[in-house]
Amino acid sequence: MAETDILVVGAGAAGIAAARAVRAAGRACQVLEARGRIGGRAWTERATLAAPFDLGATWLHQAGDNPLAPLAEAAGARPFDHDAVRSHACFVAGRPATPAEMAAYDAAYAAFHPALRAARGRLGPAASAGEAAPRGGPWDATVAHWEGPVICAAPLVAMDLGDFLDTQLDPPNLLLPEGVGTLLEGLAAGLPIACGAVVERIAWGGRRVVAEGGFGRIAARAAIVTVPTAVLAAGALRFDPALPPAVEQAAHDLPLGLLSKIGLRASGADRLGLAPFAGLERQVAREDEAAMTFIAWPFGQDHLMGFLGGEAAWALSAEGPAALAAHARAELRRAYGARADRALLPADEEGAWLASDWGRDPFARGAYSHARPGRASARGVLGAPLAGGRLCFAGEACHPRLAATLAGAWESGAAAARAALGHLLTETA
Ligand SMILES: Cc1cc2nc3c(=O)[nH]c(=O)nc-3n(C[C@H](O)[C@H](O)[C@H](O)COP(=O)(O)OP(=O)(O)OC[C@H]3O[C@@H](n4cnc5c(N)ncnc54)[C@H](O)[C@@H]3O)c2cc1C
Structure with a gap:
């Protein structure tokens, strides 16, 4: 031996x-x-x-x-400091959010972590982050969707409040x-x-x-x-x-929660009005909606990087990566209509997309x-x-x-x- x-x-x-x-x-x-x-x-x-x-x-x-x-x-x-060039395009019901809506979104985001920190002392030691999250405002579900399924790969209600707060990450975020x-x-x-x-x-x-x-x-x-x-x-x-x-x-x-990733390749010169490294997202009505977020054209390359997290990611994972590719295109169509399909290589063309499969991978069984x-x-x-x-x-x-x-x-x-x-x-x- x-x-x-x-x-x-x-x-x-x-x-x-x-x-x-x-x-x-x-x-x-x-x-x-x-x-x-x-x-x-x-x-x-x-x-x-x-x-x-x-x-x-x-x-x-x-x-x-x-x-x-x-x-x-x-x-x-x-290493490249992504935060230095971050910008966000947020869509509401298929149209770009107005400046007033973006301001309301920013305000809801700014209130999120203070609300959770305040609740930590008030709620018992077994509280979930979901119990402490603000609810009812027009942007609260969108913030919860970001903080839960997108960033933590799981719904807020599944996560310990103290652990959620103790493992928050600060910038810089390097690519x-x-x-x-x-x-x-x-x-x-x-x-x-x-x-x-x-x-x-x-x-x-x-x-x-x-x-x-x-x-x-x-x-x-x-x-x-x-x-x-x-x-x-x-x-x-x-x-x-x-x-x-x-x-x-x-x-x-x-x-482990699940975060699935996909790269979608452009067909030509149309960059959908998104600068390299720009973020694309949409308002949601419920935290657990299958909404995706995208990062555009990293380093000027000709692909979008898409993310789907939480229960919606698990559900699609069972169907395999092609289901994620179809879902990602449908998400982009919500914002850009038929232009999204023209801007991307046809899904059945070689090299059109590449998706992760961590949920079904026996040596991972999830993301983190x-x-x-x-x-x-x-x-x-x-x-x-x-x-x-x-x-x-x-x-x-x-x-x-x-x-x-x-x-x-x-x-x-x-x-x-x-x-x-x-x-x-x-x-x-
Ligand atoms: C989609 C996605 C996005 C992420 N984004 C980020 C990010 O932006 N920044 C960040 O910091 N982190 C991110 N993470 C998390 C990060 O990838 C992990 O935290 C980190 O890679 C975990 O490293 P590890 O060594 O703990 O585990 P792993 O990387 O999983 O290593 C464990 C190893 O054990 C092997 N193994 C499993 N079973 C056996 C066995 N029976 N015998 C022998 N070997 C075995 C596996 O094959 C694997 O190589 C992301 C993860 C995912 C999936």
Whole structure:
């Protein structure tokens, strides 16, 4: 049986950060990755749209605290501050919103977070963000749609209020011209990563942790497991002995919402009156409407980037990516009528569109985590090392502040590596 010091399960942001930290400490490691590629939920596809397109993570959020921002800079990835050029086109019932409507929208947005912060003290510890959200104003559902399904990939009512507030992200939000998946590929260069290695069972009761799967068996002195919480909750990885009930419960208390992404390619010169990087959205009557948001022509490229989140994304996901493509075009038709169809390549033409499929992907089973109401402490429970660091969980869901992000995953992976390396020292002593 092959042996190493520290085994890392998963080569997404957390796994790559963990493996780099283990190697930097002079220890041996082996990364086992189920898919035929690395990067996990950060994946840049380059062929279909003839431009880099991130099917998963898009921005480096909160760049001032984001460990990946300086790494991107150092790698020559030319981070671009999206906030510096943001503009919004918002449609109301098929026509552009008036200045007065936009002012009312901005006012509703400005009132949203203060209302939630005020409610935190008033409502009990098991309150959902949905209970605290303002209701009844003409723009409240639109703000809730943005903050819930679009940004957090789940309805506000599904999310713990405290966790929602504690994991809010500040600007700057950076875009990378070559994609964040490309950045992670570069950061993983030279690491011992075995792709196509699906870990099915982890025995962690003895002095050695043993991972098993179609690849055989590998033993290590400690293991760091970075698979998404939905993969853990589905029981796709068996642990022997079984995980402590609180840890198992934590995976269930941190479900993944769904955010689906699509790139739609222009047919010619018509840019729909949208400047590069402009946002396009519409007013909704209900938070859970299947409304999409779009970002136009990033870096002047000839595609729109569309997003659909929450329950509507799950419903379409069951039908496959072509259903998302049809829905996205229908959404654009609401604003632009037949001009939208003329401005885009016909859907059946090769290279016309590219869509994510995270909901049906067995190694993701969703986009990113939120905490169920009353379950914010699950992030700490899942992130706490077991058996003195012999078994550690890491990944975006484990980070109490930067959950759901690449930055959270990266920091969590590095922290798990410290715990696992600490275990090696105590074991030697
Ligand atoms: C559509 C979308 C948009 C997003 N937008 C942003 C954004 O703009 N900014 C941002 O910061 N974040 C964003 N995120 C979230 C970000 O992508 C994740 O938080 C981050 O990539 C998670 O990294 P991770 O290492 O925790 O998990 P993952 O990247 O999921 O890595 C886990 C790895 O484990 C592997 N694995 C699973 N099961 C097994 C098994 N049995 N055996 C071996 N390996 C296994 C998986 O294949 C995967 O590679 C977005 C995500 C999605 C889906």
